[in-house]
Structure formats: structure tokens, C-alpha cells
Amino acid sequence: MSVAAAFPVGAATTLAELTVNPHPRLALLREHEPVSWLPELGGWLVTRRDLALDVMRDARTFTVDDPRFSTAQVVGPSMLSLDGEQHTRHREPFNAPFRPRQVHDGFAAFIEGETGRLVDTLEPAGAAELRRAFAGPLAVAVVTEALGLVGTTAQTVLAWYDTIVRSVSEITAGRDAGTEGPAAYAQLRTAVEGTIADRHSSSLLVSAADRLQPPEVASNAAVMMFGGIETTEAMITNALLQLLRHPDQLALVQADFDLLDGAIEESLRLEPGALVVDRYATRDIELGPAAIREGDPVTVSLAGANRDPAVFADPDRFDVRRPNARLQLAFAHGPHHCIAAHLARLETRIALRQLLQRLPGLRLDPERPATPEGLVFRKPPTLHVRWDRPA
Numbered sequence: 001m002s003v004a005a006a007f008p009v010g011a012a013t014t015l016a017e018l019t020v021n022p023h024p025r026l027a028l029l030r031e032h033e034p035v036s037w038l039p040e041l042g043g044w045l046v047t048r049r050d051l052a053l054d055v056m057r058d059a060r061t062f063t064v065d066d067p068r069f070s071t072a073q074v075v076g077p078s079m080l081s082l083d084g085e086q087h088t089r090h091r092e093p094f095n096a097p098f099r100p101r102q103v104h105d106g107f108a109a110f111i112e113g114e115t116g117r118l119v120d121t122l123e124p125a126g127a128a129e130l131r132r133a134f135a136g137p138l139a140v141a142v143v144t145e146a147l148g149l150v151g152t153t154a155q156t157v158l159a160w161y162d163t164i165v166r167s168v169s170e171i172t173a174g175r176d177a178g179t180e181g182p183a184a185y186a187q188l189r190t191a192v193e194g195t196i197a198d199r200h201s202s203s204l205l206v207s208a209a210d211r212l213q214p215p216e217v218a219s220n221a222a223v224m225m226f227g228g229i230e231t232t233e234a235m236i237t238n239a240l241l242q243l244l245r246h247p248d249q250l251a252l253v254q255a256d257f258d259l260l261d262g263a264i265e266e267s268l269r270l271e272p273g274a275l276v277v278d279r280y281a282t283r284d285i286e287l288g289p290a291a292i293r294e295g296d297p298v299t300v301s302l303a304g305a306n307r308d309p310a311v312f313a314d315p316d317r318f319d320v321r322r323p324n325a326r327l328q329l330a331f332a333h334g335p336h337h338c339i340a341a342h343l344a345r346l347e348t349r350i351a352l353r354q355l356l357q358r359l360p361g362l363r364l365d366p367e368r369p370a371t372p373e374g375l376v377f378r379k380p381p382t383l384h385v386r387w388d389r390p391a
């Protein structure tokens with residue numbers, strides 16, 4: 001029997017469906033084919049939480065270190081695209097600044113200030129599209145601050161980011177990277193080298209340069225830029241959308257802001273900003289019902305794992321008081337667990353608290369509905385809201 005015939009639910013799954021409304025299909029896959037072959041994906045998809053953990057914990061068998069990895073083709077090898085000792089060598093120099101205490105001390109005041117500035121600008125209008133007017137600019141500002149590139153503005157970082165993303169997307173679609181992406185990356189590399197050379201700079205890139213070569217620091221700076229913009233914009237937008245769609249849950253948070261963290265975890269569980277992580281099998285291996293062959297692509301569905309009813313009761317419900325919401329896997333797991341998870345959580349917490357406290361009666365704009373979409377990164381294209389203007 002062919003592999004497609006052995007996995008009929010996978011064979012009937014389209015990428016279009018996974019882009020628009022993935023959750024019913026992921027539930028079907030998880031129940032019948034928790035590791036399934038998807039012809040449209042050209043690889044395996046893992047949707048059960050325990051099997052997702054097995055894959056992400058075992059980097060020897062399921063590696064990111066493969067020439068097909070599109071990001072590495074543009075920005076070179078980094079912690080995101082290496083495994084084993086090389087991964088440790090690239091990641092270790094960046095660990096300290098992202099620990100909870102350091103994140104709080106280093107970023108809370110900056111994030112409060114930037115958020116305050118953005119809300120000041122929005123407040124008088126009584127209406128806004130919060131993804132582009134709020135979540136995106138905040139995400140860019142925080143990444144720019146985190147990288148601490150000497151003489152580089154948030155606008156420049158955003159321009160590099162857009163260009164490099166376009167180039168990576170071209171490669172993912174099987175086309176040539178073009179020249180603009182590599183040119184933008186060369187400018188980023190020059191800025192990184194300038195920062196490293198400036199011994200007065202307190203950038204985390206300077207201390208990383210004690211243990212990594214400048215081009216290696218630049219590659220890791222690029223993946224931090226990647227990791228920190230699209231996903232954080234999604235995390236903030238999705239969390240707002242979940243709360244505004246569930247007025248009863250929003251009222252609980254408004255009455256007790258200690259529940260905000262639960263709301264954020266629950267949103268990460270239901271709509272993780274990054275839906276999937278990609279791995280490649282380094283040997284033949286049985287995983288659940290699947291006989292995976294060396295070289296096969298293995299995609300872990302974080303969205304599928306996050307609604308596994310074996311772990312999360314009534315998994316489709318948004319419940320800010322869910323006791324085990326923190327078992328969600330939106331930041332992945334194992335050696336590649338998001339290095340900046342604490343920073344992203346802090347940023348989202350400050351952003352949501354200020355919006356909810358400063359914009360009275362914040363609500364979705366009924367005339368312009370927001371619907372999340374996306375195959376890899378998922379969020380609503382727009383989030384139109386209204387609030388009561390000050391008299």
C-alpha cells in the first residue's frame with residue numbers, strides 16, 4: 001500500500017484548508033492519524049501532543065540542520081538551524097539576557113514607555129486597526145531595543161526584515177532568493193559588526209562576540225529579528241482578539257488583572273502565532289502509526305498539540321482560568337524552545353494591560369470582523385476595534 005493510501009485523512013487534507021480554518025481538520029488528524037503523511041505538504045504532520053514532544057525533544061533523530069531549511073539559506077547557520085554542540089555554542093552566549101529577571105530589569109520600562117506612546121497616539125480617535133497601528137510597531141521597537149544595533153532605527157530594522165522575509169518566502173516557494181534579501185542581510189551584518197566594534201555599546205551582541213565570530217553573531221541577530229517581529233505581532237493581536245471575542249472572559253480579566261497571564265497562555269494555546277515547526281528525520285524511525293524514512297520532512301503542528309483533549313479538557317474553549325494552560329507548546333519545546341519567551345510574554349502583558357486600562361469600552365468593530373489566517377504564522381490580517389472616546 002502506498003503511503004498516501006495508508007493515511008486517507010492526510011491525503012484529503014489541503015494546505016488551503018489548513019490556512020483558513022485548520023482546527024477541525026487537525027482534530028480529525030489527531031484522532032485518526034496522529035502522525036500522517038500529507039501529500040500537499042510533501043511530509044509528515046504530527047498533531048498529538050505526546051508525539052509532538054517526542055519529536056521536539058529528540059534533535060538527534062529530528063533535526064533542523066538540513067540544507068532544505070530556507071532561513072539558513074539567506075542568513076547562514078544560526079541557533080535556529082543547528083543542532084547538537086554547534087547549537088549549544090550558538091545559543092549559549094544569548095541565554096543570560098533572556099532570563100526572566102534580566103528581561104524584566106532590562107525591558108519592562110522600555111516596553112511600558114513604547115506602549116504608552118502608541119496608546120497616546122491612538123486614544124483620541126476612538127477607533128483603530130490595532131495590528132498595524134499597535135502590535136506591529138511595538139514588536140519592531142522591542143526587537144530593535146533588544147538587539148541594540150548602534151545607529152540603527154526601528155524603521156531600518158523593519159525594512160531589512162521585510163526584505164529578508166520576502167527572500168526566504170521565495171526560497172520556500174521553490175524560487176530563487178533574488179538579490180534584495182542578501183543585500184539587506186549584508187547591511188544588517190555591517191551594522192552588527194559596527195556594534196561589536198563599539199565597546200561602549202551594551203548590546204547583547206557585544207558579549208556574544210566574545211564567543212562567536214562576527215558573521216555568526218550576525219546570523220543569530222537575524223534570527224532574533226525574525227523570531228521577534230512576526231510572532232510577537234501575532235501573539236499580541238491574537239490575545240486581544242480572543243479576549244474581545246469572549247466578553248465574559250474579558251470581564252473576568254477586567255475585574256482581576258492577575259488573570260491576564262492565564263488569558264495570554266490560553267490564547268497561545270488556541271491560536272499560537274507560529275503554527276508549526278519543521279524537522280528532518282536523520283534515520284528510519286517508527287513514530288506512532290508512521291514508519292518515517294531517513295530524510296523525510298517532519299512538521300510538528302503546535303496548534304494540533306495545543307488542542308489535544310488528552311491534556312486539555314474541552315480543548316476548543318477559551319478559559320482564562322484553565323489550570324494547565326501553561327502546558328501549551330506555542331514556544332516549542334526541547335533545545336529550540338523560544339529563547340525569548342519571557343520577553344514576548346512581558347511585552348504582551350504590558351501591551352494588553354495598557355490597552356484595556358486606557359481605552360474604555362474596548363470592543364471589536366462589528367462592521368469589520370477579524371479572522372485569523374495563515375499556514376505557518378497565524379493572525380487576523382486586521383484587527384479593527386473601537387472604544388469610548390474621552391468626553
Ligand code: HEM
Pocket residue numbers: 064079080081091142143223224225227228229231232235268272273274277278330331332333335336337338339340341343344
Ligand atoms: C522578542 C520576541 C522573540 C524573539 C527575539 C524570539 C527569538 C527566537 C529565537 C532566536 C529562536 C531560536 C531558538 C533556537 O533555535 O535555539 C526562537 C525559537 C522559537 N520561537 Fe521565538 N522569539 C520571540 C517571540 C516568539 C513568539 C511570540 C513566539 C510564538 C508565539 C515564538 C515562537 C518560537 C518557536 C515556536 C520557536 C522554535 C522554532 C523551532 O523549534 O524550530 N517566538 N525564537
